[in-house]
Amino acid sequence: MVTAHGERRVAIVTGGAQGIGLAAARRLARDGFSVAVFDIERTALSRVQQELLNAGVPALGVQVNVCDPGAVADGVSRVEAELGRPFVLVNCAGVLVVRPTLELALEEWRRVIDTNLTGYFICAQAVGRSLAATGLGGRIVNVASVHSESPSAGLAAYDASKGGIWMLTKSLALEFAPMGITVNAVGPGLIVNTALAGPANDEYLAGTVPQIPLGRAGEPEDVAGPISFLCSDDARYVTGVMLYVDGGMLLTAHT
Ligand SMILES: NC(=O)c1ccc[n+]([C@@H]2O[C@H](COP(=O)([O-])OP(=O)(O)OC[C@H]3O[C@@H](n4cnc5c(N)ncnc54)[C@H](O)[C@@H]3O)[C@@H](O)[C@H]2O)c1
Numbered sequence: 001m002v003t004a005h006g007e008r009r010v011a012i013v014t015g016g017a018q019g020i021g022l023a024a025a026r027r028l029a030r031d032g033f034s035v036a037v038f039d040i041e042r043t044a045l046s047r048v049q050q051e052l053l054n055a056g057v058p059a060l061g062v063q064v065n066v067c068d069p070g071a072v073a074d075g076v077s078r079v080e081a082e083l084g085r086p087f088v089l090v091n092c093a094g095v096l097v098v099r100p101t102l103e104l105a106l107e108e109w110r111r112v113i114d115t116n117l118t119g120y121f122i123c124a125q126a127v128g129r130s131l132a133a134t135g136l137g138g139r140i141v142n143v144a145s146v147h148s149e150s151p152s153a154g155l156a157a158y159d160a161s162k163g164g165i166w167m168l169t170k171s172l173a174l175e176f177a178p179m180g181i182t183v184n185a186v187g188p189g190l191i192v193n194t195a196l197a198g199p200a201n202d203e204y205l206a207g208t209v210p211q212i213p214l215g216r217a218g219e220p221e222d223v224a225g226p227i228s229f230l231c232s233d234d235a236r237y238v239t240g241v242m243l244y245v246d247g248g249m250l251l252t253a254h255t
Pocket residue numbers: 014015016017018019020021038039040041064065066067092093094095115119143144145146187188189190191192194195196197
């Protein structure tokens with residue numbers, strides 16, 4: 001997004017090397033942001049940085065584990081030094097473990113909660129400090145899930161992390177509002193062609209797509225537009241909301 005003074009605003013997208021985060025990074029770049037991507041996947045990171053630079057977009061890929069507060073703080077400092085102070089944080093880095101609770105290892109539980117929930121907190125705190133220092137407001141968008149509201153057997157850690165993200169979003173929205181920082185969530189449904197969801201598999205889709213009123217699984221690009229909207233000036237009076245991007249899936253959810 002370009003300011004009234006013709007400057008590109010700066011967005012940080014975590015988990016932006018692949019999947020929904022990558023689609024969001026590309027979309028924000030197209031919508032006029034300079035884009036920094038935080039991810040652990042070094043090769044995919046340099047690919048996205050090069051792609052954005054080739055398109056003439058000021059961009060930076062930083063290898064950051066969102067669970068590591070020191071690495072996140074260093075990453076934010078690099079963004080400030082090389083692209084300018086951020087205006088937007090999209091928290092998207094996430095992992096999924098599918099296993100019945102009675103067989104779930106404590107390390108697996110911790111990995112999901114650390115990445116999906118604590119990682120979002122760590123990044124929101126670090127970027128929140130940077131945003132607060134500018135006094136110019138900002139935008140935080142947390143990528144949650146239909147699992148913030150609707151559980152599935154075998155997803156206890158993931159469901160708990162995504163439910164936690166929704167409450168974290170509302171809590172931060174309340175706390176950051178006096179600084180002009182909006183905090184919202186998007187809740188994707190079934191989004192295929194990402195590493196987390198796996199490539200679209202005919203058998204899996206055949207079982208799931210009938211539960212989606214719009215009649216198809218989503219693509220990462222279906223989520224990128226709503227994320228960009230929540231980062232835009234048009235969303236300046238929107239805070240503390242969850243925007244589900246699920247083709248109506250939650251309308252048919254039952255537990
Ligand atoms: N795909 C879906 O159906 C779906 C549905 C709802 C919500 N989501 C959520 O969307 C987000 C993105 O999912 P996706 O499907 O695009 O997955 P993905 O696996 O394609 O992308 C996730 C990215 O996060 C990165 N990442 C993982 N752990 C990290 C860490 N500790 N530090 C930094 N980066 C890390 C990965 O390297 C990867 O690039 C996740 O939060 C996921 O829970 C996905």
